[in-house]
Amino acid sequence: MTENAKRHTIVIIEPSQIIESGICKLLENTEFDIIRSFTDYQSFNKDYFKGISPDMILINPTLLQPHKQFLIRSFFPDFAETIFVSLLYSYVAPETIYGFDGNITIYDTRVALLKKLRNLILPGSKHFNDKNSGNTKLSQREKEILIAVVKGLTNKEIAETQNISIHTVISHRKNVTRKTGIKTISGLLMYALFNNLISVEDMR
Amino acid sequence: MKLADLVLANYKLLYVLPRFGIQIGVGEKTVKQVCEEKKISVSLFLLVCNVYTFDNYSIEKCVLNGISLSALINYLRNSHKEYLETRVPKVIANILDITKSAYSAQFEAFCQKYKTDIDAHFDYEEKVLFPYISSLLQGKKVLEYNIKEFQANHTNIEESLDDLKNILIKYLPQVTDFEQKRNALVELFMLEEDLNKHTLIEDKILVSSVAFIEESL
Ligand SMILES: [Fe+2]
Ligand SMILES: [Fe+2]
Numbered sequence: 001m002t003e004n005a006k007r008h009t010i011v012i013i014e015p016s017q018i019i020e021s022g023i024c025k026l027l028e029n030t031e032f033d034i035i036r037s038f039t040d041y042q043s044f045n046k047d048y049f050k051g052i053s054p055d056m057i058l059i060n061p062t063l064l065q066p067h068k069q070f071l072i073r074s075f076f077p078d079f080a081e082t083i084f085v086s087l088l089y090s091y092v093a094p095e096t097i098y099g100f101d102g103n104i105t106i107y108d109t110r111v112a113l114l115k116k117l118r119n120l121i122l123p124g125s126k127h128f129n130d131k132n133s134g135n136t137k138l139s140q141r142e143k144e145i146l147i148a149v150v151k152g153l154t155n156k157e158i159a160e161t162q163n164i165s166i167h168t169v170i171s172h173r174k175n176v177t178r179k180t181g182i183k184t185i186s187g188l189l190m191y192a193l194f195n196n197l198i199s200v201e202d203m204r
Numbered sequence: 205m206k207l208a209d210l211v212l213a214n215y216k217l218l219y220v221l222p223r224f225g226i227q228i229g230v231g232e233k234t235v236k237q238v239c240e241e242k243k244i245s246v247s248l249f250l251l252v253c254n255v256y257t258f259d260n261y262s263i264e265k266c267v268l269n270g271i272s273l274s275a276l277i278n279y280l281r282n283s284h285k286e287y288l289e290t291r292v293p294k295v296i297a298n299i300l301d302i303t304k305s306a307y308s309a310q311f312e313a314f315c316q317k318y319k320t321d322i323d324a325h326f327d328y329e330e331k332v333l334f335p336y337i338s339s340l341l342q343g344k345k346v347l348e349y350n351i352k353e354f355q356a357n358h359t360n361i362e363e364s365l366d367d368l369k370n371i372l373i374k375y376l377p378q379v380t381d382f383e384q385k386r387n388a389l390v391e392l393f394m395l396e397e398d399l400n401k402h403t404l405i406e407d408k409i410l411v412s413s414v415a416f417i418e419e420s421l
Binding site: 184188189193194 | 259260306307309310311313314317318363364366367368370371374375
């Protein structure tokens with residue numbers, strides 16, 4: 001019964017279409033959803049919407065600058081919560097995959113593959129660490145939009161006063177929520193007060 | 205299985221038991237014995253206990269067909285009553301206590317809004333959804349309403365509690381009495397978790413069972 005179980009999102013970054021399709025096929029009808037695939041790091045960086053972190057990124061480590069793969073997380077500063085899995089064609093030196101949370105090889109069977117992925121998402125396999133949580137500082141624009149939101153302006157009104165599109169307003173709002181962890185307007189109001197972005201007098 | 209074993213395995217069931225009219229202190233009695241004495245459906249009771257205990261507990265279709273919807277509604281009504289009469293006021297009182305020194309008026313407004321939202325949420329379920337289900341159970345088909353409409357509008361009442369946790373943990377000045385702050389937070393976490401399970405029971409068990417009846421009418 002995968003129907004009721006929690007689902008997990010995966011992004012694949014792999015140049016070979018044969019390999020990429022093979023993984024998609026093996027993960028069909030499981031709790032893993034492959035939400036996007038990219039052929040290289042550059043296109044991922046350019047096209048992937050950073051507001052939503054996938055649960056896992058499967059990446060062929062040879063796509064990253066040689067000798068720097070061990071800094072895997074530094075390539076993905078916005079994805080502190082994501083699990084990184086290296087996708088290997090053959091034996092590689094251990095330092096190449098240092099920093100990855102796990103690895104799979106193209107010789108893994110479906111059973112082995114699922115077992116590895118499931119072990120990685122088990123809550124017990126995660127632990128507290130001192131990795132930095134990405135950028136959580138609000139930009140000036142984000143602050144302005146946050147203030148407008150808690151003052152009760154609609155997205156349309158904010159777009160007009162700030163001279164930007166509604167789409168941009170929405171994407172700034174998503175970033176504010178991602179960085180602060182706060183979703184409701186009443187919550188954002190308290191955030192703004194404690195961070196001196198507005199004062200109680202402003203609210204009258 | 206003994207009733208005591210359930211609670212020993214998951215103390216959060218201490219909140220679930222009274223909603224079924226069950227008390228602890230029944231010695232070595234089994235779940236089945238206790239349920240039979242209280243005339244409660246064993247399968248419904250265990251289903252709720254399982255949802256509360258195991259994340260990702262998967263509910264089999266065959267189990268759903270065996271449960272009594274009116275008993276489930278009764279459980280949900282009792283839960284609403286408990287939230288509104290005891291737990292929400294308690295959590296709010298705690299919050300107001302620890303926020304006396306910082307933006308107390310704003311926290312009060314926050315809590316007031318939450319109370320209003322949750323009142324409206326439960327009120328809708330009790331005055332629109334549950335009566336609709338009762339009439340379905342009597343074999344009457346109500347044309348103006350169906351479970352999909354409920355599903356689409358079923359709001360998330362835990363979101364603002366989550367924001368509240370976030371704010372209190374990160375920004376509430378350290379001058380506040382730590383012990384009081386901690387107790388307030390622990391109760392807030394427990395309420396949020398309980399409400400999460402409550403919503404899960406409505407979204408998974410109630411909605412699927414009602415959809416099944418709608419199809420068969
Ligand atoms: Fe409810
Ligand atoms: Fe509800």
